[in-house]
Amino acid sequence: xxxxxxxxxxxxxxxxxxxxxxxxxxxxxxxxxxxxxxxxxxxxxxxxxxxxxxxxxxxxxxxxxxxxxxxxxxxxxxxxxxxxxxxxxxxxxxxxxxxxxxxxxxxxxxxxxxxxxxxxxxxxxxxxxxxxxxxxxxxxxxxxxxxxxxxxxxxxxxxxxxxxxxxxxxxxxxxxxxxxxxxxxxxxxxxxxxxxxxxxxxxxxxxxxxxxxxxxxxxxxxxxxxxxxxxxxxxxxxxxxxxxxxxxxxxxxxxxxx
Amino acid sequence: xxxxxxxxxxxxxxxxxxxxxxxxxxxxxxxxxxxxxxxxxxxxxxxxxxxxxxxxxxxxxxxxxxxxxxxxxxxxxxxxxxxxxxxxxxxxxxxxxxxxxxxxxxxxxxxxxxxxxxxxxxxxxxxxxxxxxxxxxxxxxxxxxxxxxxxxxxxxxxxxxxxxxxxxxxxxxxxxxxxxxxxxxxxxxxxxxxxxxxxxxxxxxxxxxxxxxxxxxxxxxxxxxxxxxxxxxxxxxxxxxxxxxxxxxxxxxxxxxx
Numbered sequence: 001x002x003x004x005x006x007x008x009x010x011x012x013x014x015x016x017x018x019x020x021x022x023x024x025x026x027x028x029x030x031x032x033x034x035x036x037x038x039x040x041x042x043x044x045x046x047x048x049x050x051x052x053x054x055x056x057x058x059x060x061x062x063x064x065x066x067x068x069x070x071x072x073x074x075x076x077x078x079x080x081x082x083x084x085x086x087x088x089x090x091x092x093x094x095x096x097x098x099x100x101x102x103x104x105x106x107x108x109x110x111x112x113x114x115x116x117x118x119x120x121x122x123x124x125x126x127x128x129x130x131x132x133x134x135x136x137x138x139x140x141x142x143x144x145x146x147x148x149x150x151x152x153x154x155x156x157x158x159x160x161x162x163x164x165x166x167x168x169x170x171x172x173x174x175x176x177x178x179x180x181x182x183x184x185x186x187x188x189x190x191x192x193x194x195x196x197x198x199x200x201x202x203x204x205x206x207x208x209x210x211x212x213x214x215x216x217x218x219x220x221x222x223x224x225x226x227x228x229x230x231x232x233x234x235x236x237x238x239x240x241x242x243x244x245x246x247x248x249x250x251x252x253x254x255x256x257x258x
Numbered sequence: 259x260x261x262x263x264x265x266x267x268x269x270x271x272x273x274x275x276x277x278x279x280x281x282x283x284x285x286x287x288x289x290x291x292x293x294x295x296x297x298x299x300x301x302x303x304x305x306x307x308x309x310x311x312x313x314x315x316x317x318x319x320x321x322x323x324x325x326x327x328x329x330x331x332x333x334x335x336x337x338x339x340x341x342x343x344x345x346x347x348x349x350x351x352x353x354x355x356x357x358x359x360x361x362x363x364x365x366x367x368x369x370x371x372x373x374x375x376x377x378x379x380x381x382x383x384x385x386x387x388x389x390x391x392x393x394x395x396x397x398x399x400x401x402x403x404x405x406x407x408x409x410x411x412x413x414x415x416x417x418x419x420x421x422x423x424x425x426x427x428x429x430x431x432x433x434x435x436x437x438x439x440x441x442x443x444x445x446x447x448x449x450x451x452x453x454x455x456x457x458x459x460x461x462x463x464x465x466x467x468x469x470x471x472x473x474x475x476x477x478x479x480x481x482x483x484x485x486x487x488x489x490x491x492x493x494x495x496x497x498x499x500x501x502x503x504x505x506x507x508x509x510x511x512x513x514x515x516x
Contacts, residue, residue, distance in 0.1 A: 034367040054371025085371035109292040113312025113343035128515030257386030
């Protein structure tokens with residue numbers, strides 16, 4: 001179980017005018033609906049939301065973010081990919097903020113199907129990535145994570161907080177009541193990630209490409225969109241486990257069933 | 259340009275009490291928003307909708323389908339995958355019909371993020387596929403099409419109409435005003451499909467697996483979710499072109515940019 005305090009979120013990093021915040025667990029989460037993490041970066045009084053989530057979480061995430069910043073000061077929203085649990089609240093978020101939205105350019109033409117969307121406020125990230133400078137110095141880097149699972153997915157690396165936000169990579173699926181916030185014992189954690197990664201990650205070749213990019217960055221916390229956060233030695237343990245994983249197209253005969 | 263008549267849809271197959279209908283083009287389609295096809299199968303007075311689409315098309319698709327059947331007679335809805343242009347209207351469709359929804363089991367836990375959804379009406383298709391019998395005889399088969407692009411995607415094969423609905427596979431992206439309904443000259447059509455398939459399809463290995471399954475079925479029309487329908491010899495030409503395509507993870511160094 002999450003600690004009761006976790007419902008309201010936790011500041012994962014704070015130094016001067018820069019904070020990286022986990023926005024807490026949904027106390028009304030239902031069995032059968034995947035749990036999602038939302039993150040808020042505050043830099044010099046401006047907010048950046050990472051994967052604010054779908055329609056059904058909108059009011060909870062507005063309330064959670066409001067404990068740390070006025071919603072109108074959120075000027076940037078990042079979507080790791082196009083899935084409903086990431087981005088289906090897009091029209092609502094465009095309504096309550098003046099934020100620009102950053103997402104893989106692969107999804108620009110698809111997102112308007114969520115509802116009426118002002119496309120001048122949705123900016124496409126090129127396949128090779130990019131970065132946004134922080135006012136306080138340093139930057140939020142967009143790191144390619146394509147095919148893991150989405151064909152157009154990005155991670156973000158906050159080079160002040162040294163936190164890598166990984167979208168679906170590293171996601172854990174806990175049985176009800178077994179949740180915890182931090183992975184401290186990686187080998188005991190594998191049972192919660194094995195099945196998901198084998199089926200949703202597209203291939204070992206894509207994993208190795210991704211590991212070769214992210215391992216260049218010193219990472220204190222690896223933060224997925226679902227489930228527990230990896231910290232300390234668990235980050236390297238996760239890279240090592242992923243690097244040897246056969247998944248997706250590597251298992252295609254088994255998945256297609258003949 | 260589509261023919262003016264195409265705005266209202268076209269019956270692609272009709273025999274006795276079985277019809278397969280393309281539900282027409284959106285006359286208000288905007289540049290920068292991907293065009294989508296919706297299909298309606300009517301069998302002995304009951305309706306099956308294939309990829310009815312996102313929130314922003316809902317009223318148009320209700321109107322188009324109503325020209326052929328009363329909406330309350332639609333008892334089955336199929337989603338090829340989880341993207342917003344396919345499935346973000348889920349809560350609206352559950353509201354106006356009593357239909358059951360069929361989608362890859364991979365997305366069952368994700369779809370509730372589109373809004374409040376009665377999960378007892380959403381049925382997961384196992385990775386290896388399945389089928390729904392038609393009252394009139396024959397069946398609608400669910401054929402695996404995983405990783406093309408979605409990691410959990412299905413095609414449907416209507417073995418009465420001999421129409422294969424392929425989701426994102428075969429999607430064409432036309433410049434405004436260049437649209438046509440049928441691919442008759444495949445080699446002239448390649449320029450509208452090449453870029454999309456190279457980037458969104460996950461690998462040649464997945465394509466070849468898919469081709470080995472669909473080529474077993476006599477197919478008069480191959481109907482994607484976007485753009486033109488393949489008929490006659492264009493179906494085999496498309497399979498041959500796909501079988502040699504290097505795409506996605508085959509081009510991973512290029513896509514990741516280093």
